[in-house]
Amino acid sequence: MTEMTIKSIKTRLEADVDITDAFLDRLRQDPRKGVEKLVKSWERKQEKQAELMAAFITRSQYEKNLHQKGYQFIAGIDEVGRGPLAGPVVASAVILPVDCQLIELNDSKQLSKAKRESLFDQINEQAISVGVGIVDEKQIDVLNIYQATKLAMKQAVEQLSPAPDYLLLDAMVLESIKLPQEKLIKGDSKSISIAAASIIAKVTRDRLMVDYDVKYPGYGFAQNAGYGTKAHLDGLKKQGPCEIHRKTFAPVKEYF
Known part of the structure; x- marks a missing residue:
């Protein structure tokens, strides 16, 4: 093994190609400290991948069971932004x-x-279909946040093509959609479809709030996404609410 340089060993391990038991045994017998570190690093990476795969298999069980029952298009649904003082x-x-x-x-x-x-x-x-629903602060103030969340979820489902034949939701039920569905508490950690929806919703909203931070400076929207952090509350005290603040949410409603 000493004929291989540490750099070439590192390249081969990082490529993770042709890593046989015999190759690893030879590396473990190599007296060089640099090789020992590379092997330990590779082993930690493999352990992490194995843990990720095991968790993924667990979070895939709802989808797997439903596919076995004949459902083809299982939609995971999640939301973000129920708690902030501003934004959709x-x-x-x-x-x-x-x-x-x-x-x-x-x-x-x-x-x-x-x-x-x-x-x-x-x-x-990679998804078969992705839908996004956005309900702004004005509708939230009219409907209340619970009903606004359901409306955003309904909008997201209606964007899907092909249409789903089963819904997996994070702690909600959509009575207005006449499809078989299941409510999962902490569903974003139990279902890969709901987890995927949570990521799409989170990134979409965070990007919107970064744009709003440019339009409405002084509240730190790019950092706090509209949640009631100290910087946000300080901005609210200094300059009052802006167009995207939720007027029915405390302490914003105290300004009206």
């Missing part, structure tokens, strides 16, 4: 293919911004 509530509905292998799919809150952005693109590329 955004929902997404996603139908994933049966052979989906996006093993990093998880509740968007458990992922870094960079990972969400990466998965956002992959979901849009």
